[in-house]
Amino acid sequence: MKKLTIGLFGFGVVGEGIYQVLKDKPALNAEIKRIVIKDDSKVRNAPAELFSTRAEDILEDQDINVVIELISDAEAAFTIIEQAFKRKKHVVSANKKLIAEQLTYLLALQKDNEVSFLYEAAVCGSVPIIRNLEEYFDNDLLNYVSGIVNGTTNYILTKMGNEKQSYADALSAAQSSGFAEADPTADVEGFDAASKLSIMALHAFGKIIQPHTVVKKGITAIQSADFNYAQEKDYTIKLIAKSFYDASKKHLTATVLPTFIPLKNTLALVDNEYNGVLIGSSLSDEQFLYGKGAGRFPTSSAVLSDLSALLYDYHYANRKLAHTPFDTNLLGRVKIYVNYSSYTGDIHQLEKQFKQVHERFQSENYSFIIGELDLLTLSKTGWLNDSSVSVIAFD
Numbered sequence: 001m002k003k004l005t006i007g008l009f010g011f012g013v014v015g016e017g018i019y020q021v022l023k024d025k026p027a028l029n030a031e032i033k034r035i036v037i038k039d040d041s042k043v044r045n046a047p048a049e050l051f052s053t054r055a056e057d058i059l060e061d062q063d064i065n066v067v068i069e070l071i072s073d074a075e076a077a078f079t080i081i082e083q084a085f086k087r088k089k090h091v092v093s094a095n096k097k098l099i100a101e102q103l104t105y106l107l108a109l110q111k112d113n114e115v116s117f118l119y120e121a122a123v124c125g126s127v128p129i130i131r132n133l134e135e136y137f138d139n140d141l142l143n144y145v146s147g148i149v150n151g152t153t154n155y156i157l158t159k160m161g162n163e164k165q166s167y168a169d170a171l172s173a174a175q176s177s178g179f180a181e182a183d184p185t186a187d188v189e190g191f192d193a194a195s196k197l198s199i200m201a202l203h204a205f206g207k208i209i210q211p212h213t214v215v216k217k218g219i220t221a222i223q224s225a226d227f228n229y230a231q232e233k234d235y236t237i238k239l240i241a242k243s244f245y246d247a248s249k250k251h252l253t254a255t256v257l258p259t260f261i262p263l264k265n266t267l268a269l270v271d272n273e274y275n276g277v278l279i280g281s282s283l284s285d286e287q288f289l290y291g292k293g294a295g296r297f298p299t300s301s302a303v304l305s306d307l308s309a310l311l312y313d314y315h316y317a318n319r320k321l322a323h324t325p326f327d328t329n330l331l332g333r334v335k336i337y338v339n340y341s342s343y344t345g346d347i348h349q350l351e352k353q354f355k356q357v358h359e360r361f362q363s364e365n366y367s368f369i370i371g372e373l374d375l376l377t378l379s380k381t382g383w384l385n386d387s388s389v390s391v392i393a394f395d
Contacts, residue, residue, distance in 0.1 A: 004030035004310060007058030007089075009080055010070035011037050011044055011051075013178075014094070014121075017300035018068065019046055030066075030307055034058050038071075059083045066090045066310060068303060074098040081106065085113045092306045094121035094299055097186070100195035100211045103202060107318070116315040118306035123196045124149050124275045125298030127291040128305065130316075133203035133279070138319050140281050145204045146242040147277035148270050149196045151294025152180045152187035153219050153239040157258075158271045161227050161236050167220065179273050179294045189218035190239065190256040197241040197254055204279070205245040206320030207252050213328050215379045216256040221390045225366050226339055235260040236268050237392060250326040253375065257393040260337065265395065332375045338383065339368045339390035345382075353381055 006022070008015055015035070022030055034057050035050045044051065058064055059080070067084040069077050069091060077095045084091050086109070093099060099106070099119050110117040120130045133145075148154050152174055159170035171188070174180035186192045194214040201207050219239055230237050240259040245252045261268045266288055270276035275293030280286050292298040333355065340350060351357065354371035361368050383389045 002029075002311065004066045004307060005064050006030060006032045006066045006068055006307075007061065007064040008032050008035045008068045008070070009055070009058070009077075011035050011046070012070065013296040014299045014303065015068075015070045016045060017296050018070075018303055021300065021304060028304075028308065029311060033064055034061065055080060055083075059087055059089075064089065066092065066307070068307075069093040069095060070303075071095070074101075078102060081117075082109065085109045085115055085117075088113055088115055090116040090310055091118070092121070092303055092310070093117070093119045094303065095119075096122035096192065096195040096199060097211075100198040103199070103208050116310060116313070118309060118314070118316070119199070120306050121299050121302035123199050124277060124289075125151060125291065125293040125295070126301045127275050127277060127289050127293060128302075129200060129277050129289055130203055131305070131309075132289065133200065134316050134318075137204070137279065137281065138317065140283050141247070142204045142245070142279060142281050144242065144244040144280040145200050145277065146240060146244075146280070148238050148267060148275050149200075149241045149277065149293065150187055150193045150239060151273035151275060151292065152184060153193070154270065154275070155179045155273045155294070156188070157219060157222070157237055157239065160222070160224070161230070162271070164224070164227075166224070167222065178296070188220050190216040193239060193241040193256040197243055197256060201243050201252065201254060202318070202321065203316070204243065204320075205252065206318070206322045207245065207326060208321075209252065209254055209328050214254045214256055215329055215375050215384070217258060217384045217391050219258055221387050222258055222392070223339060223341075223390055225341065226337075226390050226392060229337070229368070230260055233260070234263050236263060237261070238267055238270070240267070240393070240395070244332075246331075249331065251331050252326055252328050253332045254328060255334070255375070255393070257334075257336075257391065259393045259395050261395050267395075329375050329379065333372050334375055334378060335370070335372050335394040336378070337368055337370045337390075337392045337394070339366075339392075340388075341365060341367050342388040343386070344388060353377055
């Protein structure tokens with residue numbers, strides 16, 4: 001078993017956790033030689049001689065054979081990973097935005113330089129979804145991958161649903177608990193979940209999709225009235241990332257939408273910062289993976305799992321990766337609830353978007369429509385970016 005000599009970019013809560021574990025467990029046969037940080041004025045819980053502000057101190061060190069990238073700046077992370085590959089260094093990353101947007105290029109560069117690129121920590125925290133899709137389901141015909149993949153939004157929705165908190169109070173609680181960033185936009189607007197869904201689509205179906213093609217709506221427009229409706233109908237509300245592949249039509253549907261989940265369903269039981277993913281298979285029916293998706297230790301756990309795999313020269317085989325043309329979100333229909341109580345647009349024009357209307361309700365303070373419409377139509381309505389319109393799909 002070889003030794004891993006690590007260059008670490010970033011020393012936040014996750015980076016510090018990785019450092020402490022590797023220091024306390026020499027049996028892992030891995031050590032951090034250099035840590036590059038942005039601000040060298042802070043006092044950190046590690047020897048000062050480990051730290052540098054120069055990326056070159058890692059990238060040009062021939063003894064370092066593994067780069068762990070744990071920074072938030074996607075552009076800087078891209079440069080780090082690109083240069084690490086060109087210098088024949090393995091990379092472990094948690095930067096889901098960068099990975100999702102640059103998958104095609106990074107996979108090709110990694111292959112050309114014969115190194116590993118592992119990123120379990122980028123998707124669902126401690127839930128080993130990527131490794132399961134790669135290894136256990138590598139020859140299986142999967143139909144769908146669906147679930148709760150963002151711990152921040154799930155924590156907020158749990159507080160709103162179970163404790164009747166407002167969105168603002170629930171967000172504040174998430175930030176105080178360390179589950180939401182000071183700027184939570186990427187999480188609450190669904191960008192984070194769309195990136196994770198894009199990554200999972202590669203390993204589930206062999207398809208590379210760009211996050212911007214995902215039909216997406218975040219949770220910022222959800223109101224207490226929506227949870228009241230859910231309670232009346234024995235539902236809860238979760239932000240669900242969902243991908244379904246129809247092999248016969250060569251068509252992939254990818255959505256991130258607030259969704260009414262029946263209380264008897266498995267995903268309804270996934271609360272707070274936990275994640276839960278359903279994998280639909282032609283051979284083994286449905287599997288469920290569950291675990292913590294946000295916080296210091298879940299991410300650290302995934303990074304350590306990737307490091308352990310590198311000790312045995314592990315890499316993603318991507319056996320399903322195909323370069324045949326396929327369509328994304330051009331087909332498919334969704335049943336949705338639209339709360340337009342605060343909508344200032346043309347209500348009649350709103351109704352005309354539906355292929356079929358199942359229910360209408362209108363009062364002075366609360367109005368909604370439930371019906372079916374094409375995903376392509378939904379993506380063009382403008383409702384997905386309108387904070388005055390609550391759009392919730394049905395499971």
